[in-house]
Structure formats: C-alpha cells, structure tokens
Amino acid sequence: MTETRCFEEDYININPLQTGGKTNSDTRKSIDSYIDGYSVCDFCAGSLHKIKKPDFEKLLNEISQFLGCDETIFTNGCREAKFAVLNSLCEKGDTVLIDENRHYSTDVAAELAGVKKEYVKNNGAPTFHINPEDYRKRIDETKPKLVILTHVDGNYGNIVDAEKVGKICREKNVPFLLNTAYSSGRMVIDNKKIGADFIACSCHKSWGVGGGTLGLLAINKKFDDKVFKTSVDYKKKILQILGCSARGSSTIALLNSFPSVRERVKKWNVEVDNAKWFIDNMISNEGIQLLGDYPHMHDVMHFETPKFDEIANKHKDKGYFLHKFLDKKGITGIIPGRTKSFKMSTYGYSRKQLEYLYESFLEALKL
Amino acid sequence: MKKETQLVYDSLFSIEDIRQLLRDTVPEHKLSKEQKELLKKKVELIKKDCDELVKLL
Numbered sequence: 001m002t003e004t005r006c007f008e009e010d011y012i013n014i015n016p017l018q019t020g021g022k023t024n025s026d027t028r029k030s031i032d033s034y035i036d037g038y039s040v041c042d043f044c045a046g047s048l049h050k051i052k053k054p055d056f057e058k059l060l061n062e063i064s065q066f067l068g069c070d071e072t073i074f075t076n077g078c079r080e081a082k083f084a085v086l087n088s089l090c091e092k093g094d095t096v097l098i099d100e101n102r103h104y105s106t107d108v109a110a111e112l113a114g115v116k117k118e119y120v121k122n123n124g125a126p127t128f129h130i131n132p133e134d135y136r137k138r139i140d141e142t143k144p145k146l147v148i149l150t151h152v153d154g155n156y157g158n159i160v161d162a163e164k165v166g167k168i169c170r171e172k173n174v175p176f177l178l179n180t181a182y183s184s185g186r187m188v189i190d191n192k193k194i195g196a197d198f199i200a201c202s203c204h205k206s207w208g209v210g211g212g213t214l215g216l217l218a219i220n221k222k223f224d225d226k227v228f229k230t231s232v233d234y235k236k237k238i239l240q241i242l243g244c245s246a247r248g249s250s251t252i253a254l255l256n257s258f259p260s261v262r263e264r265v266k267k268w269n270v271e272v273d274n275a276k277w278f279i280d281n282m283i284s285n286e287g288i289q290l291l292g293d294y295p296h297m298h299d300v301m302h303f304e305t306p307k308f309d310e311i312a313n314k315h316k317d318k319g320y321f322l323h324k325f326l327d328k329k330g331i332t333g334i335i336p337g338r339t340k341s342f343k344m345s346t347y348g349y350s351r352k353q354l355e356y357l358y359e360s361f362l363e364a365l366k367l
Numbered sequence: 368m369k370k371e372t373q374l375v376y377d378s379l380f381s382i383e384d385i386r387q388l389l390r391d392t393v394p395e396h397k398l399s400k401e402q403k404e405l406l407k408k409k410v411e412l413i414k415k416d417c418d419e420l421v422k423l424l
Contacts, residue, residue: 008390008393009386009389009390009393010389010393010394011393011394012393012394013393022390024387025380025383025384025386025387028383028386029379029380029383032376032379032380032383033376329394330393330394330395331394353393356394356395
C-alpha cells in the first residue's frame with residue numbers, strides 16, 4: 001500500500017497550491033461511499049450536470065447564483081474550463097490577449113486551441129503588478145478574439161481589478177474570460193459587477209474539494225450556443241467537455257463543501273488580515289523582502305530571502321537546511337532546497353498557528 | 368441501508384471527526400477542553416458501534 005500521507009494532520013502545510021483545497025470532515029465523509037468508479041452515475045440523467053440524485057443540477061444552479069453567472073457546468077479542472085472557451089470561441093490563428101502573470105496552463109490551453117498569444121505585461125520586480133488599463137491599449141494593438149485575465153496569480157498572489165478589465169472588454173466588445181483559480185471559493189466573486197463572459201474555477205485549489213480534480217465553467221447565456229454546444233448525435237452531451245467531465249467523487253466533495261465555501265468567503269477579510277500580519281512580521285527582518293503587491297491582499301505570498309540563502313551557504317545541510325528545520329517544527333509546504341525565494345500561503349490558519357509559524361522562521365534566521 | 372453497513376459508516380465518520388481534530392490543532396495537537404470532550408465522545412461511539420457490529424455479523 002502507498003505510504004499514508006499526513007501533511008494535513010501533522011503539519012502546518014503552507015504549500016500555496018494546497019491550502020484552499022483542504023477538505024473538511026463532512027466533505028471527506030461524503031466521499032467515502034462514492035469512492036468507487038462511476039458511482040455518481042447511479043441515477044444518470046444523460047449528462048453529469050443534469051443528475052438529480054445526487055442533486056448536481058441544483059448545486060450548479062446555486063453556484064451560478066453564487067458567482068453571478070447564468071449557467072455552470074463541471075469540468076475536470078480550471079485549465080479544461082479555459083480550453084473549452086478557447087476551443088469553442090476561437091478559430092485557429094486567432095489572437096488571444098493574456099496577462100503576463102498567467103498560469104502555464106493558460107498558455108498550454110491556448111497552444112492546443114491553435115491561437116496566437118499576446119500579453120499584457122506586468123511592471124516587473126518587485127511588485128509584478130498588472131495594470132488593468134494596459135488592457136485597453138493592448139486590445140487596440142492586437143485585436144484579440146478573447147481576453148483572459150488571471151484574477152489572482154499563483155506566483156505573487158496579486159489581485160487584479162477584474163471589474164476594470166471587464167469594463168474595458170465591454171467597451172471594446174471583446175469576450176472576457178476570468179481565471180479565478182485562486183479567488184473564487186476563497187473570496188466573493190460577483191460577476192454581476194465584474195461582467196465577465198466566462199469564469200473558470202478550480203475546486204481542488206480553492207473550494208475545499210478533494211477526491212480528485214474538479215473545475216467549474218460558469219458562463220453568460222449569450223455564449224451558451226457556442227461554448228455549451230451539444231453533439232449532433234448525442235443531444236445531451238456537451239462537446240467541449242467530451243460529454244461528461246469529472247465522473248468521480250470530486251463532484252460529491254463539492255456538493256458537500258459548497259455550504260462551507262459559501263460561508264467562508266464572507267470571512268475573507270480575516271484571511272487578508274492574517275496574511276498582512278504575517279508579511280509585515282516577515283519583512284521586518286533584514287534579508288527578507290516581499291515580491292508582489294504591497295499592501296498585500298491575498299494569502300498567497302512570495303518572499304525573496306537572501307538571508308536564508310546566506311545561511312544555506314554556511315550550513316551543513318546547504319540549501320536543504322530550511323526545509324529540514326521547518327519539518328522538525330511540524331511545518332511543510334516549501335520546496336526542499338529552496339532558500340533564495342519561496343512561495344507560501346497562510347490560508348485557513350488561525351493567528352495562533354501563524355504566530356507559531358512566524359516564530360519558527362525567526363528561529364531559522366538564527367541558524 | 369443494512370444495519371451493519373450503517374455501523375461501518377458511522378464508525379468511519381467518527382474517526383473522520385477525530386482526524387479533523389488533528390487537522391485543526393496542527394502541529395502541536397494541544398486540544399482544548401471542548402475538543403478533548405469531543406474526542407472522548409467519538410471514541411465511545413466508535414467502541415459502541417464496533418461492539419454492535421461484532422454482535423451482528
């Protein structure tokens with residue numbers, strides 16, 4: 001049998017990929033009886049998003065309301081949601097305009113769809129900020145078929161004003177896809193204000209979902225015919241998701257995590273306060289700087305840490321000293337061997353736990 | 368659902384609640400008074416469910 005994982009039971013896990021996807025006990029309980037292959041299809045209604053037992057149809061309607069969109073379907077992940085939009089909206093050779101802070105999967109999805117990629121640059125180190133107004137100029141220059149914005153990027157945890165980009169896209173009459181992998185499920189996303197045409201979500205990243213990968217694609221009805229177009233031969237099967245997408249327990253996980261997600265987004269200000277507190281303490285130490293926007297408004301953060309690199313050069317464990325030291329303190333999530341800079345997340349931890357975390361970093365600075 | 372199956376799931380769910388206590392208190396697992404009470408309650412439930420299961424099967 002595979003070695004049992006204990007990162008969430010024995011450690012403070014600060015891996016930014018994982019903090020928003022941690023499951024609660026109800027979610028894990030719900031998965032138990034749906035762990036067998038295709039068990040969500042006991043009462044198949046012809047397509048996954050129309051199943052009424054378990055009531056996925058109702059869940060997706062509630063999620064559409066929660067996000068402020070017209071319709072939502074499951075996808076295998078956020079990247080598959082982005083690809084579905086790219087593949088259905090664009091012809092080969094069309095141009096799409098993307099922010100420079102995008103995840104690599106946006107590029108890969110665009111490449112597979114055969115489109116030409118143009119970028120809105122960030123302002124470089126140390127903040128790597130994306131200015132929403134830059135979309136205006138770049139739309140005029142590149143005449144894109146689709147605009148993509150990474151609402152919160154996974155490198156720096158910068159939040160871009162999606163409302164401003166949405167407004168520009170409406171003025172320029174360009175469809176707008178918002179990648180909310182690090183925002184929806186953590187903070188309130190109100191598309192009635194943002195005005196995006198498509199919202200891509202990552203449930204295993206930010207909606208407390210386990211049991212597999214799961215994404216969501218929420219759209220405005222005017223694109224229904226194109227993006228949710230069904231097969232000629234199989235009228236209930238949406239082409240872009242090859243009929244049905246995530247046919248496993250991750251959908252059950254979402255069904256059971258969603259009530260807590262709906263509540264937790266209301267407490268986003270607590271998460272931001274905790275992140276700010278942690279950052280301010282960290283950067284008060286010589287040899288530690290924040291990369292990304294400051295003041296910082298998200299739990300994902302990136303530190304440049306020449307001081308830790310200096311210690312690594314003298315330490316017997318070299319670059320592994322930090323990971324090894326933190327492991328002994330019951331802290332994990334930083335890539336072993338990294339000391340020049342590292343990414344982390346404070347999401348879901350109490351102030352008391354973050355105090356412990358900060359004190360552990362302070363101890364590491366004295367090694 | 369048959370009684371024996373229900374008992375297995377009930378035991379699993381109680382274990383899952385205990386697992387959550389570990390998750391909530393990382394890394395030192397210093398449980399509050401309420402958390403200790405919950406732990407005892409769940410352990411008693413598991414014992415009771417497992418005893419009943421043995422009698423049934």
